[in-house]
Each structure stands twice: as structure tokens, then as C-alpha cells.
Amino acid sequence: MSAIVSVPGSGKSHWWQSRTFRRFARHRLAMIGLIMITVLTLACVIGPYLLPFDELYIDLRARFAPPLTGYHIFGTDPLGRDLAARLFMAGRISLLVGFFAMLLSTIIGTVIGVCAGYYGGRIGAALMRFVDAFLSFPSIFLLLALAAFIKPSPFMITVIIAVTSWMEIARIVEAEVRSLRERDFVLAARMLGLSNSWIMFRELLPNAIGPIIVAATLTVARAILLEAYVSFLGYGIQPPLPSWGNMLNGAQQYLDRAPWLAIVPGVAITLAVTSFNFIGDGLRDALDARSDLN
Amino acid sequence: MLRYLLGRLWQSLILLVLVSMIGFAVLNLAPGGPLSQYALTPGMTQETLDRIAEQMGLNRPLPIQYLDWLWHLLQGDWGRSYRDSQPVLGIITGHLFATLLLMGSSTVLSIAVGTWVGIKGATKRYSIFDYSATVGAMVALSIPTFWFGLVAIYVFSLELKWLPAGNMYTIGNGSISDYAIHLIMPTVVLALVNVAVWSRYMRTATLDVINQDFVRTAKAKGLSERRVLMKHVIGNALLPMITLAGLQLPTILGGALVTETVFTWPGMGRLFLDSLGYNDYPVVMGLLMFSAILVLFGSLIADLLVAFVDPRIRLS
Numbered sequence: 035m036s037a038i039v040s041v042p043g044s045g046k047s048h049w050w051q052s053r054t055f056r057r058f059a060r061h062r063l064a065m066i067g068l069i070m071i072t073v074l075t076l077a078c079v080i081g082p083y084l085l086p087f088d089e090l091y092i093d094l095r096a097r098f099a100p101p102l103t104g105y106h107i108f109g110t111d112p113l114g115r116d117l118a119a120r121l122f123m124a125g126r127i128s129l130l131v132g133f134f135a136m137l138l139s140t141i142i143g144t145v146i147g148v149c150a151g152y153y154g155g156r157i158g159a160a161l162m163r164f165v166d167a168f169l170s171f172p173s174i175f176l177l178l179a180l181a182a183f184i185k186p187s188p189f190m191i192t193v194i195i196a197v198t199s200w201m202e203i204a205r206i207v208e209a210e211v212r213s214l215r216e217r218d219f220v221l222a223a224r225m226l227g228l229s230n231s232w233i234m235f236r237e238l239l240p241n242a243i244g245p246i247i248v249a250a251t252l253t254v255a256r257a258i259l260l261e262a263y264v265s266f267l268g269y270g271i272q273p274p275l276p277s278w279g280n281m282l283n284g285a286q287q288y289l290d291r292a293p294w295l296a297i298v299p300g301v302a303i304t305l306a307v308t309s310f311n312f313i314g315d316g317l318r319d320a321l322d323a324r325s326d327l328n
Numbered sequence: 329m330l331r332y333l334l335g336r337l338w339q340s341l342i343l344l345v346l347v348s349m350i351g352f353a354v355l356n357l358a359p360g361g362p363l364s365q366y367a368l369t370p371g372m373t374q375e376t377l378d379r380i381a382e383q384m385g386l387n388r389p390l391p392i393q394y395l396d397w398l399w400h401l402l403q404g405d406w407g408r409s410y411r412d413s414q415p416v417l418g419i420i421t422g423h424l425f426a427t428l429l430l431m432g433s434s435t436v437l438s439i440a441v442g443t444w445v446g447i448k449g450a451t452k453r454y455s456i457f458d459y460s461a462t463v464g465a466m467v468a469l470s471i472p473t474f475w476f477g478l479v480a481i482y483v484f485s486l487e488l489k490w491l492p493a494g495n496m497y498t499i500g501n502g503s504i505s506d507y508a509i510h511l512i513m514p515t516v517v518l519a520l521v522n523v524a525v526w527s528r529y530m531r532t533a534t535l536d537v538i539n540q541d542f543v544r545t546a547k548a549k550g551l552s553e554r555r556v557l558m559k560h561v562i563g564n565a566l567l568p569m570i571t572l573a574g575l576q577l578p579t580i581l582g583g584a585l586v587t588e589t590v591f592t593w594p595g596m597g598r599l600f601l602d603s604l605g606y607n608d609y610p611v612v613m614g615l616l617m618f619s620a621i622l623v624l625f626g627s628l629i630a631d632l633l634v635a636f637v638d639p640r641i642r643l644s
Contacts, residue, residue: 063463167346170620170627172582175600176354179616182604183357255470262472263586267601286478286590290486300475307470315466 057320064316071309074302078125087116089123090274098292109294112284117298124276125302128261131192131277132306135257138196140203140250147207147242148234152215162208165201173198174263181269191270195260203249210242244321248314255310262303278303329642332635340628347620348401352394355613401617407610411603416614420596426496427595431584433515435573438522443569445523446530447562450538451553461531465524473583477517477590484513494592518587522580529572533565540564567638574630577623 049055058064082089086105092113101109101117108117150161168176180194214220215238223233258278264270265279273280278299285296381387388396400406406416449458485493491513492498497506537543538561546556585597592598596615603611635641 063466163342163346167343167350167620170343170347170578170623171350171616172578172585172619172623174582174585175616175619178585178600178604179354179612180357182607182612183354259470259472263474266472266474267586267589269604282472282475282478286481289478289482293482293486296475296478296482300472300479303475304467304471307472308467311466311470 054320058316061316061319063312064320067309067312067316070305071313074125074306074309075129078122078129081122082119085116085119085122087119089115089119089276091115091119098288100292101294101298108298109292111295112288112292117294120276120281121278121298121302124278124281124299125306127188127271127275128258128278128303129306131188131195131261131271132254132258135192135195135199135261136250136254138192139200139253139257140246142196143200143203143249144207144239144246146200147204148211148239150204151208151211152230152234152238154212154215158208158212162205165204165208168198168201171198173260177260177264178267178269181264186270186272188271188275191261191264195257195264199253199256199260203246203253206245206249207239207242210245211238214238214241248318248321251310251314251317255307255314258303258307258310278306329635332641333632336628336631336635340624343624344621347624348398348617349394351613351617351620352397354616355397355609356390406614406617409603409611410608411606411611416610419599419611420614420618423594423596423599426593427581427584427588427597429511430514430518430587430593430595431580433511434518434522434584435580437515438519438526439569439573441519442523442526443530443562443566445527447534447557447565449527449531450534451557453535458531461527465528468520468524471520473517473521473586474590476520477513477587480513480517481590494590496594514587514591514593517590518580518583521583522576525576525579526569526572530565530569533568534561537561537564567634570630570634570637574627577626578619581619581623 092115093110097110097112099106099110101107106116106118108121110116111120146161146165150158150165152158177194177198180197181191184190184194211234220233220237223237228237261270261277262279262282265277266282268280268283271277271280273283281299282296285292285299288295378387386393404417406420408415409419445461449461452458481493484491492510494510496510498510543556543560546560547553551559584595585600587593588595588597589601596619600612600615602608603615
């Protein structure tokens with residue numbers, strides 16, 4: 035990361051000394067987000083080993099136990115399964131789906147954006163109209179239709195979320211590449227006889243890394259939310275595999291009897307998504323060279 | 329102006345074609361394609377399936393099928409529901425009112441609150457109000473709409489018993505006040521995200537305008553802060569918001585789908601989920617296309633409105 039923002043003449047310096055990193059470390063919200071998501075991730079990774087319950091263990095004598103009953107810190111569900119154990123296992127799935135959906139949609143968006151920005155003209159216009167067309171569908175409609183048509187597995191859900199959320203990144207990359215296309219260094223690279231793909235991905239793309247990182251961080255937040263939406267509506271991750279979304283799926287009918295079934299997973303989703311939004315905001319401020327001038 | 333209008337119309341037309349292509353592609357992704365409903369019939373043989381495919385023209389090349397599908401679409405023949413054989417377009421327009429009512433009231437609420445928060449944040453920049461509005465907006469954007477709905481139902485329907493937990497009206501009542509009471513919770517829940525987005529953009533737009541020369545001139549003339557704000561700033565800051573309203577349409581429509589599910593609101597979103605549950609693909613596809621067309625139409629109207637209101641475009 036330091037290479038992108040290193041100041042000419044600043045000499046050799048470590049990445050943690052870079053202005054970008056220091057600005058990011060000073061961003062209070064971003065730090066809060068970073069701490070929240072670290073704690074949440076650790077809980078999901080380690081938590082299941084520390085709890086005395088298996089997330090699939092059914093105990094009908096302990097049905098609907100409210101939080102803090104014995105060792106059930108978050109209570110139990112209608113089958114007497116421990117909610118904390120389910121929450122952490124679900125977190126693994128939800129966070130992984132969010133992360134990989136981000137990775138995939140960033141790749142799709144970057145490739146399409148670079149191509150559209152570099153070639154410009156008819157190809158660029160056609161690709162960008164395609165982006166606009168995708169943006170015309172409310173993403174939840176598209177997501178649900180695809181999820182209902184294709185057999186849902188965690189892998190397919192990840193792919194479907196990525197397919198419906200790459201457009202933002204494509205737009206950002208296209209704008210960045212288009213603005214740099216006519217610069218001298220691109221001309222020089224062309225005169226050296228470098229191939230188009232080298233110029234696109236090795237010369238132009240590194241200049242767009244900052245905005246891509248910001249957009250990718252916000253895409254994780256969006257992907258976690260989208261997974262929660264489809265799974266809540268019953269077309270995402272399928273039980274018995276728990277996800278934060280499908281844990282809420284049955285919660286509405288027990289709302290009067292066991293409100294913690296709805297509250298606990300919802301808080302987890304909100305915390306995770308808020309964290310990534312905070313971090314994205316901090317990265318945006320840190321990577322924006324102009325913010326020092328204000 | 330005319331040139332701009334024609335260009336914009338042409339653009340929408342191209343988008344409509346692309347949208348229909350994506351829609352057609354999704355339709356062909358359905359398991360077994362459009363034939364899936366017949367494949368489930370007991371005693372169905374491959375022979376009969378092939379015959380139906382031929383009758384429906386499914387053995388023709390895909391581009392021909394696409395043009396045929398598009399032709400019917402343009403004529404208003406959107407197919408018939410698998411569930412009750414009603415024409416798809418009629419079913420959708422039958423659910424349109426409930427969704428538009430919800431979206432409309434929620435948009436009015438979010439614009440009112442968002443504009444106020446945005447302007448106050450911009451004029452009192454870096455104040456406690458501004459800071460908490462910024463953080464609040466980011467948290468609001470992170471709360472899953474349906475979960476917020478569940479919590480609202482728990483608090484206001486189950487615990488406090490102030491508001492009904494769902495539906496659009498009480499059976500046998502249906503007066504305006506009855507509708508209004510049922511409308512409150514879904515409206516607020518759907519507005520949450522949009523208030524956040526709207527207030528953020530409004531803050532930026534107001535800051536942009538405040539730093540312009542004509543605002544300084546107005547202040548130099550000795551106008552009061554309030555007058556400058558009312559007469560010179562707000563109008564200009566609201567201009568880019570019209571475009572934003574157009575851009576936000578897919579989000580609002582998607583949010584309406586989720587909100588309708590939680591509050592058993594009888595709109596397009598509920599219809600969409602019910603149809604998914606019954607594998608009623610024609611209705612699902614119809615809704616997908618209808619929502620995209622609604623969005624295209626909405627952003628076209630927003631752009632035309634901007635062109636009409638903004639003298640920089642109108643007089644060019």
C-alpha cells in the first residue's frame with residue numbers, strides 16, 4: 035500500500051510510517067470498526083471451541099431458554115439448540131460468504147472497468163451501458179430470482195451475490211482508467227511495445243488501487259447484508275447450516291415468546307456491517323490525498 | 329434542450345433493450361427453462377415434453393425466441409400465471425398501488441427528514457449534531473431493513489400494542505385512518521436507509537452551494553443567514569437531489585420488497601416472494617422486468633425534471 039501513496043523524495047520508509055497509514059490509524063470510527071470486526075471474527079473462529087454446546091445438538095428440555103440461562107449465554111432456540119454456538123458457526127459462514135463475494139465481484143468489476151476504460155469508444159460505451167442495465171434491477175429482486183432458479187449452496191450464493199454487486203467497482207475503475215488513458219506514461223509504455231493487457235493491468239490499474247480498496251471494503255458490508263436478506267427470505271444458505279440471515283428466518287413467528295431469537299443475530303449482522311462501513315469510510319479519508327489540505 | 333431530450337430518450341431505449349436481454353437470460357436459467365412447470369405433471373413423458381416445446385416454439389434458435397418474447401412483451405402480453413392462469417401484467421398492476429403507496433409515503437418522509445438533517449449538518453459543520461448525524465447515517469445503512477422491522481413490531485405491536493403488526497387495513501374497516509395506522513411502521517422502516525443516504529448527499533450538496541460566489545454575494549448584500557439559506561442555498565442544493573431520487577429507485581423498490589414481507593403488505597414485493605414459493609416463473613419474470621422498467625422510467629423522469637428546472641440545461 036505504501037507504494038501508492040509514497041511521496042516523491044520521502045526516501046525509504048516503512049508502510050506504517052506512510053501518511054496514509056497514519057491518517058487511517060487516527061480515524062476514530064475506522065479504529066472502532068477494526069476492533070469490532072476483529073473481536074467478532076475471533077469469536078466466530080474460536081467461540082465454538084470454548085462453548086460446551088454443539089451448534090446442532092438438540093435438547094428439547096431446554097427449549098426457549100432465555101439468555102443467561104445456565105451456560106446458554108444467548109439462550110436457546112425452539113429446538114433447544116444453543117444460540118451462541120449457532121451464532122458463531124453462522125458467523126463463519128456469513129463472513130466467509132461476504133468476503134469471497136467481495137473478492138469475486140471486485141475481480142469482475144475491475145476487469146470490466148479496466149477494459150471499458152482502456153478501450154473506450156464503442157466497446158467502452160457498450161460495457162458501461164451493460165453496467166447501467168444491471169443497475170436498473172433492484173438487486174434483491176435479481177438475487178432472489180437467481181437464488182430460486184439455481185440450487186443454493188454457500189458457493190452458489192457467493193457467486194450470485196458477486197454477480198449482482200460488481201457494478202459499482204466497474205464504474206469506479208472505468209472512470210479512473212479513462213482519465214489516465216491519454217497520459218504520457220501510457221504513451222511511453224505503448225512505444226516500448228508493451229501489450230495492451232500489460233498496460234491495462236500493470237500500468238493503469240495500480241493507479242486505481244485506492245478507490246478499489248475503499249469500494250471493496252464497502253462491498254463486504256453490502257455482501258453480508260445481501261446474504262442476510264436472501265437467507266432471511268429462505269432462498270439463501272439452507273438449514274441445518276446456520277447463517278446470520280437464516281437464523282432470523284424463523285424468528286418472526288416466535289417474536290412474542292422469544293424475542294432474543296431475532297435480536298441476537300440481527301445485532302451480529304449490524305455490528306459486522308457497521309464495522310466494514312466504518313473501515314471503508316476511514317480508508318476513503320486516508321487514501322484521499324486532498325484531505326490533508328483541508 | 330431538444331438534443332438533450334432526444335439523447336436521453338435514446339439512451340433509455342437502449343437500456344430497455346439491454347435490460348430485456350438480461351431478463352431473458354435469467355428466464356432461461358430457470359431449472360428446465362420455461363418447461364419446468366410441465367415436467368412436474370405426473371405421467372409426463374419426454375415425448376410429450378418435446379411436443380409442448382415445439383408448440384411453444386422452444387425448439388427455435390434463442391435469438392428468435394428472444395425477439396418473439398420481446399414482441400409479446402411490448403404488446404402487453406406478459407404470459408399467464410402458472411398458479412391461476414391470470415394474465416401476468418394484470419396481476420402485477422393489481423399489486424402496484426400498495427407498493428407505490430408505501431414507497432411514496434416513505435420517500436416523502438425520508439426526503440423531509442433527510443433534507444433537514446443534511447442542511448443542519450452542513451450549516452453547523454463539525455458540530456455534535458453533524459458528527460452524530462454522520463455516524464447515525466452509517467449505522468442506519470448497516471441495519472438490515474427486515475430486522476429493523478422485526479424489532480419495530482416487537483416494540484410497538486407486541487410490547488406497547490400501539491400499532492398493528494402487519495397488513496394494509498383491518499378487514500371490515502378500511503377507512504383512511506385505518507390505512508394510515510397500518511402505514512406508519514412500514515413507512516418508517518423503509519425510510520431509515522433512505523434518510524441516511526439522502527441526508528449524506530444533502531449535506532455534501534449544501535456544502536458545495538455554500539462555498540459558491542453567489543452565496544458570498546448574497547451575504548455581502550447583508551441578507552440574513554436564514555434568508556440566504558432559504559432563498560439561495562436550499563433550492564440549488566436540492567437540484568442534484570432530483571437525480572439522486574432517480575438513482576435511489578432500485579434501492580427503495582428492493583427495500584419495499586423486504587419491508588412488505590415483514591409487514592405482510594400486499595404489494596409487488598409480497599407477490600414476488602409468493603410467486604417464487606409457487607415456482608410461478610412468469611410472474612417472477614414479469615415482476616423482474618416490471619421493476620427494471622419502473623426504475624428506467626423513474627430515472628428518465630428525474631433527468632427530464634432536472635433538465636426542466638435547471639436553466640443551465642434548459643437554455644443550452
